[in-house]
Amino acid sequence: MRKLLIWILALLILFVMAMVAAYYLAKKYEEPVRNYIVSEVNKRLDAPVHVSDINFSLLERFPSASLVMDSVWAEEDIVKIGDPDTLLFFRKVYLNLNVLDILNGQYKINEIETRDGFLRLKVDEKGFDNYRIWKESEDTTGFLLELDKVHIENGLLSYENKARDQEIKLTADDLYFAGSFSRKDYTMEVKGDGIVHELRLKGNNYLDERKVAVQSELEINAESETYAFKDGRLLIDNALDFNISGNFIGSGVDLSIVGNDLDIIRSLSLLPLESRKIFEAYSSSGILDFQCTLKGAFGRTENPRLQAEFSIENGAISKKGSKWKLSDLSGSGSVDNGERRKMTSTRLSLDVLSGKFNGDPFESQFVVSNFQQPNIDGKAKLKTNIQAVDEFLDIEFIDEGKGELWIDASINTTLVNPSESSARDFLNSKASGSIHISNAELRLKDDDRYYGIDSAHFNIVDNSLDIVNYTGRINDCELSLKGKADHFLDYFFTENGILNVNGDIKTGVIDLRALFPTEGESEGNGSIVIAFSQRATWDLNIQAESFLNGKFEALDVQGRLLMDEYKVEARNLKFGSLGGSMEGNAGVYRFAKNQFGVKADFDATALDVKALFYTFNNFDQSFIRSEHITGTASAVIHFQAFCDSTLNIDSRSVVATSELKILDGSLENFEPLISVADEIKKKPMLRLFVSTDELKKRLENIQFAQLENQITIRDGVVQIPQMDIKSSAINLNVSGTHSFDHEINYAMDFALSELVELKDRKEPYNEYVNRDETGRTRVFLTMIGTTDDFEIDVKRTNVKSTIKEDLQSEKNVVKGLLREEFTRSPSDTSSEVNQAGLPKVEIDFDPEEGLEKDSTLEQQSTEKPKKKSGFGKIIKKTETNKKKLGDGEFDDDDF
Structure with a gap:
């Protein structure tokens, strides 16, 4: 111690x-x-x-x-x-x-x-x-x-050589260089690790934020500028281990790079592609062997010859967060930049790649040559599930899907600009093969509709897709389709390709409100939203079992359907509805954002008038309703108007004409007409001649054999020229206007002699009873106000003559407007429509033109007048004085 x-x-x-x-x-x-x-x-x-x-x-x-x-x-x-x-x-x-x-x-x-x-x-x-x-x-x-x-610790090193188009940026965490640097010929040992932020050669970035470790010996001769790798090793992301040997001599290179047991996805991410981030969502396993040689000059305008071979054994690729994967992968290929050592002479060849996609076998092979404008020549054979393809490739427009998919296809095409492929890249492409889909269900992004495919068979012919057979449904609407889709490849592989579909389609019941998206469904009054196809044109001959939109139902519909980004148009339509039939054309057109137009031209035959009013909710008015009117109507209709994306019509923009004929019709309990009797009862003189109670009773049910007129609509006003109603109660001349704001201005007139005779008439009046002689006194009435609050008045002047002059020119204007072309071509650069500036065209119009004269009147005028006495003298005085008055005028003592 x-x-x-x-x-x-x-x-x-x-x-x-x-x-x-x-x-x-x-x-x-x-x-x-x-x-x-x-x-x-x-x-x-x-x-x-x-x-x-x-x-x-x-x-x-x-x-x-x-x-x-x-x-x-x-x-x-x-x-x-x-x-x-x-x-x-x-x-x-x-x-x-x-x-x-x-x-x-x-x-x-x-x-x-x-x-x-x-x-x-x-x-x-x-x-x-x-x-x-x-x-x-x-x-x-x-x-x-x-x-x-x-020794460099935590140093950011960058090297930029504009002469050779090279740029390197890295952070050295711990980097050592050891050697006798003062000598002209020595061996340098390099060892260290860090992060390579960028390794850009000739515009291509090969390493981007990658962890790198290096260990090598370099034999350096400063005089000859020779650098020889001896036992070099490069480790990337602790997964890609490459052995490097060879040398740099001046501006030339002779290197051999060998990688064994490499990670497939990490190796693919070394490719010089700016879009390599797509591989970040995938992981892989298996054996990838890689051997590459670089030999030749390496300068700003020169590249070394690159030749590489690779092989895969027992490989697997899966998408993170998904149960779908590629497995049992095996294959081999090569990369060569050619004798010219440029991107244009580079060739990537995958001799064969086989494996399983979610357990289903597949095989493919392809060759890509000229990496500047790549020419792709490849083929693939695959049987799988749509859900697997959607999840693995993350197809943007599919929200969810399932069903069986078979593909056996080949393609040869050239991409002029690989970073932004365009439709022209596929104009001259060569493609062939077939696609089969069965028992499939799809829902698309931003689309509430359900798409079912029972069976579909397509043949690929170059840039077209032959639709051999397609049966399925959209929501509950069953359909089958045969035809052809041109520009199929550029539609699928580019963002601006336009698909052109031509063919024949047969459907079951088309419920428009169920088929198209609606607004306001929570309130129960949803309206259809117009959706135009932005990247497809359609030209289809259509046959439908029936067509439903609210209360309206069309049966056995036939016609031609045209659709593109500017219009949805139905031509040569034929269908049965409302007990009759209709033929014509209809379309919706897009002019600008939320600015649309509607146009329709139809010939209608034998329509049930009561059902017509009921189906269209009495045309959003309560003045004359379905319970008031009966008959069989035929009409030639021309209609156009502006609307928004939910088909809300701008009433002020409506321009329309209708050549209307109603047969065997009746007006029942039409209160505005019945109130005429009450107004006559207020006039003391007329009350002496007329049984107003009897007149009122007869006006409660007016029956007529035929009613004809040509009605026009413009500036929110319905113009009704003079028409002769020959009815069981009384013969009337009626004309006037009825606005969309429910303002009315009607004029009516009838012969006073009919009122006089009415008091003593024992049997129903009909059109075959002799009339009074020409020039007999007439009574003029007006109905002015709104449909909820109007007044009927007996006039002493002929208001009809003024209204007649207005209506004569109005029809001319409407006809001129309808002659104008309503639709627009896609090349039209105008984005706004001046609704207020519609041109005014005037043509001649006579409301009474074409009417036959009553022959009985001519017969009456030739008969010798009988001697008047008593009450008849009053009538004679009235008619004698009338010779001094203008047509339609009255003496004061007439009332």
């Missing part, structure tokens, strides 16, 4: 003595060593180096003596490089020397250490660098720089 204490005491004494000696020597040599080294270093510098503080220590880097410099930074050589910048900066720099050399008066720096800083090396387009700040010197006495070790 005593001896141990003696040894400990002796060691402490020696340690103290050593510390004292070190302190003494440091004090003694600090000034001369520091001054001498700084002086000699400054003599050999071409650019200034700045140091905040310098200290000499024998202990900090023991057993070496060290000149410790704080906050060292240097300016770059600016002779040829341009404006000066900082070449380097380090928080600490240690210049290490041998203690014995210092005692012998020789100051040899044999090691440099740096901590926490950066070094920026640059070479410009003409080959001038910024880092030659050290002068050559033949003076070997006294001061010597005989480095044999460089």
